[in-house]
Amino acid sequence: xxxxxxxxxxxxxxxxxxxSLGDKKExxxxxxxxxxxxxxxxxSIEDYLIYVQKDGTGDEIIHLLDxxxxxxxxxxxETEHFNAITQCFLEWLSHGKRTFRFWSAGCSxxxxxxxxxxxxxxxxxxxxxxxxxxxxxxxxxxxxxxxxAGIYDSKKVENLPExxxxxxxxxxxxxxxxxxxxxxxITFSRLNLSAIxxxxxxxxxxxxxxxxxxxxDQPFRKQLISEYHRLLxxxxxxxxxxxxxxxxxxxxxxxxAPSIYIKI
Ligand SMILES: C[S@@+](CC[C@H](N)C(=O)[O-])C[C@H]1O[C@@H](n2cnc3c(N)ncnc32)[C@H](O)[C@@H]1O
Numbered sequence: 183x184x185x186x187x188x189x190x191x192x193x194x195x196x197x198x199x200x201x202s203l204g205d206k207k208e209x210x211x212x213x214x215x216x217x218x219x220x221x222x223x224x225x226s227i228e229d230y231l232i233y234v235q236k237d238g239t240g241d242e243i244i245h246l247l248d249x250x251x252x253x254x255x256x257x258x259x260e261t262e263h264f265n266a267i268t269q270c271f272l273e274w275l276s277h278g279k280r281t282f283r284f285w286s287a288g289c290s291x292x293x294x295x296x297x298x299x300x301x302x303x304x305x306x307x308x309x310x311x312x313x314x315x316x317x318x319x320x321x322x323x324x325x326x327x328x329x330x331a332g333i334y335d336s337k338k339v340e341n342l343p344e345x346x347x348x349x350x351x352x353x354x355x356x357x358x359x360x361x362x363x364x365x366x367x368i369t370f371s372r373l374n375l376s377a378i379x380x381x382x383x384x385x386x387x388x389x390x391x392x393x394x395x396x397x398x399d400q401p402f403r404k405q406l407i408s409e410y411h412r413l414l415x416x417x418x419x420x421x422x423x424x425x426x427x428x429x430x431x432x433x434x435x436x437x438x439a440p441s442i443y444i445k446i
Contacts, residue, residue: 187228188208199250199375255293255393258341284314286318288394292328303363317371318371319372378406378409385415387415388414403431404431411435414445
């Protein structure tokens with residue numbers, strides 16, 4: 183791909199999603215954009231760039247961002263976070279709290295919000311179900327379709343204990359369907375994290391934005407964290423991926439563990 187073409191793709195992608203692609207990502211962009219170019223029957227990546235630029239419907243940018251975003255995820259990724267969720271949920275319940283608002287920001291194909299829902303249901307044991315709502319959002323329409331369907335092949339659930347599979351999934355041939363008790367707690371929606379301020383007012387009890395901000399630059403991360411601060415209740419939690427450092431970015435939060443922050 184020509185350097186200028188790469189630069190133009192980088193600018194479009196940054197403007198429309200906040201995803202910051204360094205020079206080392208040229209091969210990745212060429213491969214992913216090349217696939218879309220062939221799907222459309224276009225001759226070259228340069229032709230595809232023109233196609234994106236001239237598309238008045240705005241649909242092609244969604245395909246481009248779908249192609250570029252990295253969607254790796256799995257059930258109960260970073261287990262300590264789910265232990266922390268159990269701990270604070272039980273503490274909140276013991277203080278009489280009955281309304282819970284969670285947000286999985288950058289939920290990918292749904293494993294993260296479903297893991298939150300299963301964690302909460304497991305923690306409840308035989309207690310009555312309180313008012314729990316989990317908002318799950320992503321930029322990519324492709325992953326959101328999978329997330330909403332809640333159907334996973336056996337490979338995706340191979341590390342889940344048999345008891346969890348039996349309680350929260352319905353198996354059908356080689357597929358595992360999330361059951362209604364879990365599905366009903368979650369609302370999936372497309373939301374671009376670069377479109378700050380977000381169209382909701384919270385207040386949220388907990389926001390998980392894990393393994394998403396790694397794709398953003400520092401000024402954008404800072405803006406995003408202050409938007410999360412606005413949406414959280416005092417005492418609400420922000421969880422980020424274990425490998426993400428928010429040093430110098432997190433005003434108005436107290437660190438309680440390396441990737442767990444509380445709004446003060
Ligand atoms: C690596 S996945 C992380 C999934 C999950 N949070 C986890 O930790 O397993 C990153 C997700 O962030 C989403 N993403 C990237 N940029 C985004 C943006 N500007 N707005 C919303 N979602 C975005 C991608 O589509 C992708 O599904």
